[in-house]
Amino acid sequence: MSASSESAAPRTVLVTWVDFPGEDSPEVRRLQEVGLELRRAPRLRDRSVDEVIRLARGCEAAIVSTDPFPREFFEAVPEMRVISRVGVGSDSIDLKAAEEHGVAVAIARGTNEEAVADHTIGLMLAVLRKIPAMDASVRHEEWRRTEPWLGSDLHGKTVGLLGLGRIARLVAERLAGFGVQIIGYDPYAVPPPAVRAADFDEVISGADILSLHLPLTPETRGCIGRDEIARMRPGAILINTSRGGVVDEAVLSEALREGRITGAGLDVFSEEPPVHSPLLGLTRSTVLTPHIGGLSREAIVDMVAHATDAVVDVMNGRKPRDVVNSPHPPPWEAGLLARADSGGHTERNES
Numbered sequence: 154m155s156a157s158s159e160s161a162a163p164r165t166v167l168v169t170w171v172d173f174p175g176e177d178s179p180e181v182r183r184l185q186e187v188g189l190e191l192r193r194a195p196r197l198r199d200r201s202v203d204e205v206i207r208l209a210r211g212c213e214a215a216i217v218s219t220d221p222f223p224r225e226f227f228e229a230v231p232e233m234r235v236i237s238r239v240g241v242g243s244d245s246i247d248l249k250a251a252e253e254h255g256v257a258v259a260i261a262r263g264t265n266e267e268a269v270a271d272h273t274i275g276l277m278l279a280v281l282r283k284i285p286a287m288d289a290s291v292r293h294e295e296w297r298r299t300e301p302w303l304g305s306d307l308h309g310k311t312v313g314l315l316g317l318g319r320i321a322r323l324v325a326e327r328l329a330g331f332g333v334q335i336i337g338y339d340p341y342a343v344p345p346p347a348v349r350a351a352d353f354d355e356v357i358s359g360a361d362i363l364s365l366h367l368p369l370t371p372e373t374r375g376c377i378g379r380d381e382i383a384r385m386r387p388g389a390i391l392i393n394t395s396r397g398g399v400v401d402e403a404v405l406s407e408a409l410r411e412g413r414i415t416g417a418g419l420d421v422f423s424e425e426p427p428v429h430s431p432l433l434g435l436t437r438s439t440v441l442t443p444h445i446g447g448l449s450r451e452a453i454v455d456m457v458a459h460a461t462d463a464v465v466d467v468m469n470g471r472k473p474r475d476v477v478n479s480p481h482p483p484p485w486e487a488g489l490l491a492r493a494d495s496g497g498h499t500e501r502n503e504s
């Protein structure tokens with residue numbers, strides 16, 4: 154039986170990804186071929202859980218940005234079967250609750266790490282060489298070429314990486330040409346050859362440039378707090394392209410304002426956009442970007458295709474490639490399509 158067979162009632166996929174392609178795109182066609190209608194609700198800013206629930210009611214699939222999916226979502230939208238992230242972080246989703254409600258959570262692994270690695274190096278150089286301030290100095294005809302405006306070399310520095318997963322490895326590869334020492338800490342991964350394994354404290358206190366590549370988990374939330382920032386080298390810089398919740402931003406702002414550390418390059422914030430953050434006022438020492446590390450033209454094409462694959466797979470009774478939880482029952486086995494409003498008819502879609 155084909156997914157678009159006459160017997161299958163139309164299903165709905167909520168699409169909150171803002172750059173999801175138009176109606177004549179291959180992605181939309183593929184979703185329609187498995188019997189899905191799109192409900193587009195592009196997310197431009199943070200959304201409340203109530204809003205996400207309201208948007209998702211009646212949907213069995215979702216292709217999403219970093220909208221919040223806590224336990225109450227799964228209780229309120231029992232028809233949901235698959236949430237596919239256009240991205241790799243799953244911290245906005247309660248994976249356990251999804252699991253208990255038989256909802257598969259898939260991520261777009263392997264699609265945007267090159268972009269994040271490029272962005273990480275870009276932030277390091279932008280902070281060290283004060284590129285945004287230099288740009289402003291030219292535009293305002295100030296032509297600043299003396300102290301206190303001079304930047305620092307990346308060459309000769311020690312870079313500390315916290316988390317040694319995909320992005321950190323690519324950052325280490327890119328750093329090979331800069332003549333730096335690289336130390337790194339990750340209790341769950343073997344360091345790549347260019348990185349000397351060190352313990353957490355050594356990475357914090359031994360790095361001139363501390364770069365964060367950790368997932369946001371209960372273990373890592375706030376792990377760069379008052380003690381850690383106090384132990385950073387005087388004059389060090391912090392780069393965060395992972396998740397804002399890993400860093401205590403109030404303490405970071407204080408340390409930057411007092412000059413205890415020199416600068417920060419931040420792509421991610423505990424509140425996004427960070428409209429209430431004290432970091433906004435620190436225009437000389439910080440370079441801030443709008444959670445854009447993983448977004449490049451090339452990465453978006455891959456992410457959207459990957460996220461579409463996951464939904465199509467579930468609808469076709471196949472387990473998607475990058476499911477990050479263990480839903481019970483697995484929606485691909487339960488036969489999402491077969492669960493159609495067919496009066497208890499449970500034929501499995503085998504296409």
Ligand code: NAD
Pocket residue numbers: 240241242265266269315316317318319320321338339340341342366367368369372373394395396420421444445446447448
């Ligand atoms: P990954 O899963 O490949 O690597 C994460 C690494 O962190 C793993 O090796 C893991 O063992 C390690 N880790 C987990 N807990 C740790 C701890 N307590 N201490 C030290 N290491 C720990 O993920 P990745 O693809 O490298 O991505 C890293 C993070 O970057 C993601 O989790 C995501 O939050 C973030 N990210 C941000 C953007 C962006 O647009 N800025 C885009 C993609 C990913």
